[in-house]
Amino acid sequence: MARDYYGILGVPKNASDQEIKRAYRKLARELHPDVNPSEDAQHKFSEVTTAYEVLSDPQKRKIVDLGGDPLDNGARAGGAGDPFGGFGGLGDIMDAFFGAATGGGRGRGPRSRVQPGSDALIRISLSLEECATGVDKEITVDTAVLCDQCHGNGTAPGGTVKTCDTCGGQGEIQSVQRSFLGQVVTSRPCPVCRGFGEVITDPCRQCGGDGRVRARRSVTAKIPAGVGDGMRIRLSAQGEVGPGGGPAGDLYIEVDEEPHEVFVREGHDLHCNLRIPMTAAALGATVPLETLIDGEYELSVDPGTQAGTELVLAGMGMPRLRSSGRVDGRGDLHVHVDVTVPTKLDDAQRELLQQLAQLRGEESGMTSNGRHQGGLFSKLRAKSHK
């Protein structure tokens, strides 16, 4: 026979979800085992909870409305001996009433006086050369270090750490308040031991019982080749020592790459300008090029090289530093050629250039006005004709 779930909750058959919830809450407050420990109340609480579970589930409620019983297949929730079985346990019900704010600090216990330390960050300036080759840098860091008097335990010589009398070592103090659900226990950290559950009777003079002191020290950081602006290198366990002498955090070294006066970096590639005289550009030449880390390079410039030409020297850029910490090849070096036109000509030079102009039919100085074969004008023209 189908059970009268509406009757158990005391709501009409057309009750809204809100009305069902309200009716359930009202009954649950009266019948909750914390408030009413009688066996009869427990049984009723179980029934009410089951009814609520059925009627708050649209599919199950539909079965009830059609005259059936969704729990009739033997899966009746909240059977004997398991008063909360149909609901997923007491916690869910408490949550339904109070949200997450329930269970006030049950069984947290004292917190440890020894805590892991935090990470530290330090910035260092590196030249572009140092970024390219890698470097061992001596760095001065100012962090918490282990107290060398008490070695982290915080006690003066001969002193001890004893259990806090106020909280009995629990680290928290409980107070009991009455509410409609009966007694509610709330707890707060013990003010005497600050939640640690233990007190240092005679704290270390040097660290005041913290187990650590601030100190300046020198650290050598191995900077790998290929680092760049904003990259961080981690030195494990070189950060701040924790409270109570807890394990040190990590030290991060952030790279601040200084601008270079010749080379401009673009990812793994480098760029530089090279000025060559007009004659070298026309005749071709081998030009000595001072590179960043590869010494002098004999750069060959082809005859007829134009101003603005970009020569790419593969593999002469910055080392490619992978996230694994390994270097995987190098970027390229881009040489931007600039052609210098002589400004001060003596008579012999002027004569030579005039002869050259004559030989090339360039005396008028107007070879191909409006009929350039390349460069800016033809690009602009190609654009405007599209």
Ligand SMILES: [Zn+2]
């Ligand atoms: Zn100390």
Ligand SMILES: [Zn+2]
């Ligand atoms: Zn205490």
